[in-house]
Structures are given as structure tokens and as C-alpha cells.
Amino acid sequence: MNRHDDLGRFTPSNPYASIGGRRRAERLTPARRREIARLGHAAMVAKHFGGDSAAAGRAAVRTGNGPDVIYFGHTFGRVI
Numbered sequence: 159m160n161r162h163d164d165l166g167r168f169t170p171s172n173p174y175a176s177i178g179g180r181r182r183a184e185r186l187t188p189a190r191r192r193e194i195a196r197l198g199h200a201a202m203v204a205k206h207f208g209g210d211s212a213a214a215g216r217a218a219v220r221t222g223n224g225p226d227v228i229y230f231g232h233t234f235g236r237v238i
Contacts, residue, residue: 161171183191199214207213 161169163169186194203209203211203214207217
């Protein structure tokens with residue numbers, strides 16, 4: 159069961175897992191959520207950029223996700 163359609167996109171699987179994840183996230187304090195995000199960012203930089211945070215920043219800017227973009231749910235919107 160690879161949970162992908164014919165085009166390789168992910169397909170919906172267990173709706174209860176996402177509900178549980180959202181409920182757990184609601185109980186976290188904003189400070190704890192920031193800490194988790196920092197840990198995830200540090201791990202991504204270490205794994206994909208060999209610890210070079212400047213390279214990670216340049217890659218984010220190249221893909222259009224630089225500091226001028228604000229995260230809204232699951233989509234990105236540019237600050238005007």
C-alpha cells in the first residue's frame with residue numbers, strides 16, 4: 159500500500175491521524191511549537207545542506223519561500 163495515485167501524488171489515508179495531530183498541536187504552547195519548528199529546521203539544514211544555514215536560506219529564496227512570504231495554512235501568500 160503506497161498511498162499514491164497513478165500520477166504519484168499522495169492520496170488520503172487515515173483521517174483520524176490528522177485529527178489527532180491537530181488536537182495534539184492545539185495543546186502545545188506557542189513557545190513549544192516554535193521550539194519544535196527550530197529543531198526541525200536545524201535537522202533539515204544539517205541533513206540537506208551539511209549544516210550551512212546560508213545555503214538553506216538561498217534555496218528558500220530561489221523557490222519563492224524567502225522572508226517576504228507568510229505561511230497561511232497550507233498555501234503561501236506573498237506580502238504586498
